[in-house]
Amino acid sequence: MSSFSLTRVAAVMIKEFKQLTRDRLTYAMMLAVPVMQLLLFGYAINSEPRHLPTALLVQEDSVFARSIVAALKNSSYFDLVAQARSPAELDDLVRRGEVQFAITIPGDFTRRLARGDGAQVLVEADASDPSATGPAVAALAALPTQALAHDLKGALAPAIGKAPFEVVVHRRYNPEAITAYSIVPGLLGIILSMTLVMMTALSVTREAERGTMESLLATPVEPIEVMAGKLAPYVAVGLIQTAIILILARLLFDVPMVGGWLGLSLGVALFIVGSLALGFLMSTVARTQLQAMQMSMFYILPSILLSGFMFPFRGMPAWAQALGEIVPVTHFLRVVRGALLKGQGTLDMWRELAALLAFACVVTALAMARYRRTLD
Structure with missing residues (x-):
């Protein structure tokens, strides 16, 4: 039995490299797949989506409604892309998947806010993909205390520890967020x-x-x-x-x-x-x-x-x-x-x-x- 020879190993290795270079498609795949994975996982994948398309239905023109809209615009989670004129139009935008969120400020918002009578803002989320809406819904928790912080003064100032209004979230198509x-x-x-x-x-x-x-x-x-x-x-x-x-x-x-x-x-x-x-x-x-x-x-x-x-x-x-x-x-x-x-x-x-x-x-x-x- 002949002894181990590095020369023969080198000859086989050179032959294998030549064979690999002849198979250009396999060689390209070996280089392209790791690069593609690196780019996609490094740049494209994001488990906390922001700038989600959002439609608005504002049923009253008041300083408080404008402050809430401004707070939403300043948020990195919502991009206001449509202004609906009716609840039916807003529902249609969500159902067709053109927007991820639909936000309604009702016509009696200011009156309820002034009376402390449970003012509400309705947020409808397309929860067919729960991971796409979860972080944005969580960010809405801060909206009642921040949006009207400069507007509610004097007699309108809310009681300590009480939010001036409530954000009601409806998760449509998957209310229990079942993955x-x-x-x-x-x-x-x-x-x-x-x-x-x-x-x-x-x-x-x-x-x-x-x-x-x-x-x-x-x-x-x-x-x-x-x-x-x-x-x-x-x-x-x-x-x-x-x-x-x-x-x-x-x-x-x-x-x-x-x-x-x-x-x-x-x-x-x-x-x-x-x-x-x-x-x-x-x-x-x-x-x-x-x-x-x-x-x-x-x-x-x-x-x-x-x-x-x-x-x-x-x-x-x-x-x-x-x-x-x-x-x-x-x-x-x-x-x-x-x-x-x-x-x-x-x-x-x-x-x-x-x-x-x-x-x-x-x-x-x-x-x-x-x-x-x-x-x-």
Whole structure:
């Protein structure tokens, strides 16, 4: 038996480095994934979101109402983006998800304040994602003592230890702040992404590795026919997964399912088709199953971190939110949560459905173009 040789070890090491540099996709993934994780966790992830979009309904024009509005503007938690003219308009803004908070200053606020008759300010929070509203709701506790500190003097000064008015908080869509109501519906998008994208990419790449794709290319089958035939079984798999997740979400976690079934069905169909087309596109780029899996993970990681699944979407900086809007899971999560928790109709979620439709069309077109090039 020959003795251990550093020369032979060095020769094998050099060979391995050369092999690694030839596999450029794997090499790029090894460098890109750590950098992406560092940037996302270091800059984009924020568990205490601020500057949340807020709508106001001010039903009286008084110095006290203006002071409360000024205090809200000075807060780092609320960005006043809309001025509603009626309770119905305010309710519509919250239900469509355009604002995170809706604040109402009633018409009898000044009269009740002057009489010490329990003046109240109503704050409605979209609590479909409890982590997005928790810190801001906690910050509201200081509003009664700070907002009117310079206005209530003399006879209007409140008794020591008594707040001049009360902030009444209504947590809508998830009043008990149950995390499962947000996480479990969101899991539908993550699970469909992980399984459909990766399964499709691996399936087609496996055929290329085994040589069966060459036999398929020798047949008169058109590219669109190959794509439709390959993806059709996985559409059924995606629908079965969706049904299982929704049934278990109701039975095990008691997730409320208010309605919005037509919009949810359209969203599921578009997301499944888009995810499968994306997996097919990856398979036309990857040369091995390992590369296909790496590309799938490179897509799934930002889908988890930037979509609002694990961390509040509005807590991320503007550039991260812009990237998150590109991720299809972001729009799919809004469709699922909006349908199940808010009962949104198709018209309420048309922007998200349009984004999913655009994603499915663009990715399908790219996959077809790439597959035609491989045929040539």
